[in-house]
Amino acid sequence: MSAREFRYVSSDRRVREDRRFVVGKGRFAADIALQGMRHGALVTCPHPAARIVSIDKLDARSMPGVHCVVDGHEVAAATEPLPAGLDTPRVQRRPLAVDVARYSGEWVAAVVADTRAQAEDAAEMVRVEYEPLPYVLDGEAAYQAGSPPVHADHGSNVLLDRSFTWGDVEKDFAESPNRLAVRVKWGRSSTVPVETFSVVANWDPWREILDIYASVQMPKYPDQLSAVLKLPMTSVRVHYDVDVGGSYGVKRGIKHAALVGYLARRLGFPVRLVEDRLENMRGGDAHGPERLFDVEVAFDDDGVIRSMKMRALDNVGAYAGRSPFQLGKPIGAIVGPYRIRSVQYQAIAVTTNKTVQEAVRAFGQSPTNYAIERTIDAVAYHLILDRLEVRRRNLIRHDEFPYTIPSGTTYDSGDYHTVIEKVLARAPYDGLIEERNSLRKQGFLAGIGLAACLEPNGGNSSFEPLLNPKITTTTWMESCRVSIEATGAITASVNTTSSGQGHETLVGTAVGEVLEIDPDRIRVVRPDSLNAMPSNSPVGSRMAIMLGGAAFHAAQKLKNKLLAIGAHDLNIPLERAVYADGEVFEKESPQNRRSWQQLVNIAHRNYHLLPKGFEPGLSESHILQVPTGGQLPTADGRVQMYPCFSFEFHVLLAAIDPDLGKLAIRKYLVGHDCGTVINPKIVRGMTMGGIAHGIGAALYEEFAYNDEGQLIAQTFMDYLLPSAHEVPPVEIIHHATPSPHTVFGQKGSGESGYLGAPAAIASAVNDALSPLGIFVNQLPIKIAALGDMIAAAREARKSK
Amino acid sequence: MRVDLDINGERHAVDVEPRTSLLDCLRDKLAMTGVHAGCEHGVCGACTVLLDDAPVRSCLMFAVQADGYAITTIEGLARGIGELAPIQDAFCETHGMQCGYCTPAMILAAHALLLKNSAPTRDDIVEAISGNICRCTGYAQIVEAIALAAERMRGLNRPQDKP
Numbered sequence: 015m016s017a018r019e020f021r022y023v024s025s026d027r028r029v030r031e032d033r034r035f036v037v038g039k040g041r042f043a044a045d046i047a048l049q050g051m052r053h054g055a056l057v058t059c060p061h062p063a064a065r066i067v068s069i070d071k072l073d074a075r076s077m078p079g080v081h082c083v084v085d086g087h088e089v090a091a092a093t094e095p096l097p098a099g100l101d102t103p104r105v106q107r108r109p110l111a112v113d114v115a116r117y118s119g120e121w122v123a124a125v126v127a128d129t130r131a132q133a134e135d136a137a138e139m140v141r142v143e144y145e146p147l148p149y150v151l152d153g154e155a156a157y158q159a160g161s162p163p164v165h166a167d168h169g170s171n172v173l174l175d176r177s178f179t180w181g182d183v184e185k186d187f188a189e190s191p192n193r194l195a196v197r198v199k200w201g202r203s204s205t206v207p208v209e210t211f212s213v214v215a216n217w218d219p220w221r222e223i224l225d226i227y228a229s230v231q232m233p234k235y236p237d238q239l240s241a242v243l244k245l246p247m248t249s250v251r252v253h254y255d256v257d258v259g260g261s262y263g264v265k266r267g268i269k270h271a272a273l274v275g276y277l278a279r280r281l282g283f284p285v286r287l288v289e290d291r292l293e294n295m296r297g298g299d300a301h302g303p304e305r306l307f308d309v310e311v312a313f314d315d316d317g318v319i320r321s322m323k324m325r326a327l328d329n330v331g332a333y334a335g336r337s338p339f340q341l342g343k344p345i346g347a348i349v350g351p352y353r354i355r356s357v358q359y360q361a362i363a364v365t366t367n368k369t370v371q372e373a374v375r376a377f378g379q380s381p382t383n384y385a386i387e388r389t390i391d392a393v394a395y396h397l398i399l400d401r402l403e404v405r406r407r408n409l410i411r412h413d414e415f416p417y418t419i420p421s422g423t424t425y426d427s428g429d430y431h432t433v434i435e436k437v438l439a440r441a442p443y444d445g446l447i448e449e450r451n452s453l454r455k456q457g458f459l460a461g462i463g464l465a466a467c468l469e470p471n472g473g474n475s476s477f478e479p480l481l482n483p484k485i486t487t488t489t490w491m492e493s494c495r496v497s498i499e500a501t502g503a504i505t506a507s508v509n510t511t512s513s514g515q516g517h518e519t520l521v522g523t524a525v526g527e528v529l530e531i532d533p534d535r536i537r538v539v540r541p542d543s544l545n546a547m548p549s550n551s552p553v554g555s556r557m558a559i560m561l562g563g564a565a566f567h568a569a570q571k572l573k574n575k576l577l578a579i580g581a582h583d584l585n586i587p588l589e590r591a592v593y594a595d596g597e598v599f600e601k602e603s604p605q606n607r608r609s610w611q612q613l614v615n616i617a618h619r620n621y622h623l624l625p626k627g628f629e630p631g632l633s634e635s636h637i638l639q640v641p642t643g644g645q646l647p648t649a650d651g652r653v654q655m656y657p658c659f660s661f662e663f664h665v666l667l668a669a670i671d672p673d674l675g676k677l678a679i680r681k682y683l684v685g686h687d688c689g690t691v692i693n694p695k696i697v698r699g700m701t702m703g704g705i706a707h708g709i710g711a712a713l714y715e716e717f718a719y720n721d722e723g724q725l726i727a728q729t730f731m732d733y734l735l736p737s738a739h740e741v742p743p744v745e746i747i748h749h750a751t752p753s754p755h756t757v758f759g760q761k762g763s764g765e766s767g768y769l770g771a772p773a774a775i776a777s778a779v780n781d782a783l784s785p786l787g788i789f790v791n792q793l794p795i796k797i798a799a800l801g802d803m804i805a806a807a808r809e810a811r812k813s814k
Numbered sequence: 815m816r817v818d819l820d821i822n823g824e825r826h827a828v829d830v831e832p833r834t835s836l837l838d839c840l841r842d843k844l845a846m847t848g849v850h851a852g853c854e855h856g857v858c859g860a861c862t863v864l865l866d867d868a869p870v871r872s873c874l875m876f877a878v879q880a881d882g883y884a885i886t887t888i889e890g891l892a893r894g895i896g897e898l899a900p901i902q903d904a905f906c907e908t909h910g911m912q913c914g915y916c917t918p919a920m921i922l923a924a925h926a927l928l929l930k931n932s933a934p935t936r937d938d939i940v941e942a943i944s945g946n947i948c949r950c951t952g953y954a955q956i957v958e959a960i961a962l963a964a965e966r967m968r969g970l971n972r973p974q975d976k977p
Contacts, residue, residue: 028907029906029909032905032906032911032914033898035914035917036902036905036911036918037888037891037898037918038846038847038848038849038887038917038918040914040917042850042915045847205949207913207949208850208860208913208915208948208949209850209852209915210851210852257913259850259915260912260915260949260950261913262949288851290854291852291854291855513913514912514913514950516912695908695955696909698954698955699909699950699952699954700912702951703949703950704952705952706952729855730853730857730947731855735947735949737945737946738940738944738946739940739941739944741952743954744954767952
């Protein structure tokens with residue numbers, strides 16, 4: 015399908031969700047106030063590692079308004095451990111620590127009181143006696159034998175240490191004239207949504223239903239809650255018509271919901287837990303990857319890279335949920351957009367006494383992209399070649415798609431060179447170079463940043479069986495039901511929560527496109543989990559592909575049914591019937607027609623007019639399998655990870671004040687190809703938001719710890735989020751290479767911008783520093799550190 | 815203790831503890847849930863309301879301190895049920911939001927700007943919203959929404975050419 019054939023897809027329509035938000039009528043979890051609801055507050059461990067000797071609850075229990083004080087033993091006795099992705103049964107995670115607390119900020123007790131303030135007052139009165147234990151903070155140190163194990167029963171801190179070899183790496187290295195090793199570090203940051211995690215739970219013992227209202231973005235959330243709380247799935251009802259105030263991956267909240275679910279059942283009234291910002295940042299278990307990369311590449315004198323060895327060591331914090339899988343997803347784009355023909359990859363996940371890591375936007379791909387792009391730049395510097403030219407020589411060419419990379423994934427489509435040339439022409443690149451040189455003459459350290467990266471999308475979960483053979487997941491389906499009611503009105507379903515992605519607009523557009531009906535006339539509803547069809551939530555940039563695809567197919571089934579009903583009632587063969595604008599008519603005699611309402615009436619009221627064997631009514635559903643998915647990994651670890659691959663190319667000009675180390679972005683352009691764009695406003699917003707988030711990860715945001723194991727970035731005065739001042743205007747240059755695997759040619763864009771911005775900014779900094787002969791190989795690049803580095807380099811030059 | 819609050823032109827008598835923040839009072843006592851808690855230490859701006867048309871952090875202020883001011887919340891901006899104020903409509907037009915959580919505060923900050931500056935430059939707009947963190951949008955479509963609203967509102971009072 016080409017863009018020209020669309021009626022609603024790709025047109026610049028408003029986003030239907032926006033109307034409720036601009037008047038303050040979003041329905042967020044913290045807005046839900048149930049009759050008789052009480053409030054939770056938490057007691058947290060102040061040590062990075064400690065044995066819990068005793069918990070004295072007496073004083074807290076007698077505070078005004080307090081209903082209960084619970085500890086880890088009580089909750090553990092009634093629940094199962096929280097689910098983990100890897101096969102590490104002795105690394106057990108519970109909502110409240112049992113006997114041992116493993117990071118500063120870990121929850122050790124919870125209080126429920128009439129008001130939040132009373133609960134917090136009482137939490138201060140819970141007296142916990144601790145016996146501090148040895149701890150480890152650094153990932154590389156935790157990997158070494160003899161480091162204090164965070165989980166003594168597990169025996170070491172290694173959760174995952176898996177090596178893969180795809181292709182003849184040693185031969186390619188031996189035959190290459192050049193090799194180069196680069197070590198880069200991705201600092202610990204996260205998505206840090208403005209809304210913290212919130213959950214309300216209510217248990218109805220007579221109906222035996224636990225109602226959950228949560229600000230959650232989590233695949234298979236009801237399944238997990240049912241397992242942890244030892245309730246049948248039919249007794250857990252997660253309400254999906256709750257607006258989520260930002261997530262970008264991290265709003266998983268399984269321990270939160272398990273805790274309040276338990277409390278609501280024990281107490282017999284609704285309980286709400288809303289993280290405050292400190293709990294969110296310290297104990298919300300929502301930090302992102304902290305990853306050390308050792309990359310070695312073998313390349314010829316033209317800068318063409320033949321082979322790569324990558325070792326990635328991730329510090330996942332004190333417990334493991336799904337987070338170690340973030341080392342697995344990048345396997346599906348391990349060579350980025352480049353034609354590297356053999357790869358060795360070692361993926362290591364270790365526990366340390368830091369806050370628990372959770373899924374973050376792009377699920378580990380952005381750090382890996384940074385490592386790859388930094389390496390490409392290093393190759394260019396090594397050979398004294400132009401960075402752009404080295405990229406051009408290594409990029410997969412348009413005529414090579416579909417292209418299978420060494421790790422077994424086939425990229426669907428792309429036109430990387432064209433996207434890059436469009437951006438360079440728009441910049442224009444020569445002008446940028448002139449501007450950089452003129453800034454340098456003015457005394458700035460100025461640099462141009464480049465990054466070319468892939469955004470794998472479609473959200474298959476093939477990294478699960480790849481990294482844990484006990485899991486045999488080969489589908490990550492998504493569903494939609496579309497119904498035409500007796501009055502002719504259309505409803506369509508979204509079977510999960512959304513956190514700003516505009517899924518109601520997506521479904522309305524897809525259904526409207528197929529049925530040729532104004533999308534604004536289509537009501538989009540969100541059934542709760544007991545009524546919903548299977549969903550895997552909006553992860554992995556998958557919803558345009560998966561939810562859009564499911565909605566398309568469900569609507570297509572309805573359209574086919576309407577067509578058959580019309581043909582039958584017009585007494586003509588099906589092949590002579592035409593569907594247009596919601597009506598069915600005879601191709602040769604268009605005056606012979608049945609209106610929308612006539613067709614609907616037949617389906618809903620006139621069984622005698624329906625084709626033989628037809629079910630009455632008009633309600634169709636579709637459960638979409640992930641395109642290209644369905645196979646388990648091979649024994650040597652090759653797998654089709656995700657179905658579609660968006661491409662982005664970032665170019666920016668930055669100027670650093672050499673005395674302060676302060677960086678200002680003077681110009682920023684990004685070329686973006688996510689196939690057919692369904693809603694331009696949404697895609698633009700996601701790309702811009704991703705770049706802003708990438709600027710944060712590159713320059714400002716870090717969950718820094720001191721040597722005593724205390725998180726020292728606990729507020730927004732220490733953990734710096736980019737404001738409107740820090741995010742420059744960005745020009746987005748679109749290009750559309752449709753995916754052959756999707757209904758409209760669309761790809762994903764939920765992680766766009768963030769995939770390349772950190773790499774691009776690092777590239778600009780290093781170009782700016784190159785006259786001084788120094789490089790920065792870790793993120794974030796904080797102002798103070800940069801200023802110190804520059805001062806030291808200048809001093810060293812002077813003394814020479 | 816009892817406070818008399820003037821909110822969106824209506825008087826509300828509320829019983830609060832002295833330590834109750836204006837934010838908690840609006841949300842918990844008055845069910846005005848358009849005002850949101852973000853950081854509760856005065857940085858993110860999600861709790862912004864207007865006091866005598868100036869943006870303030872309702873998380874950093876006690877409810878009792880707000881007595882005597884004209885408080886404007888997001889609930890007070892639209893002129894009628896189901897309607898949108900021009901600034902709200904402009905945010906819809908440019909899609910100046912995604913998750914919608916920071917949006918009411920962002921709109922109030924923009925509204926306060928437009929009350930005193932009908933033709934703001936990009937720098938004026940950026941400055942006016944720089945105390946409001948948005949994690950979704952990267953701000954571009956927010957800045958455009960405010961510029962669009964300013965343009966439309968300036969046009970409202972201009973004499974129309976007769977055909």
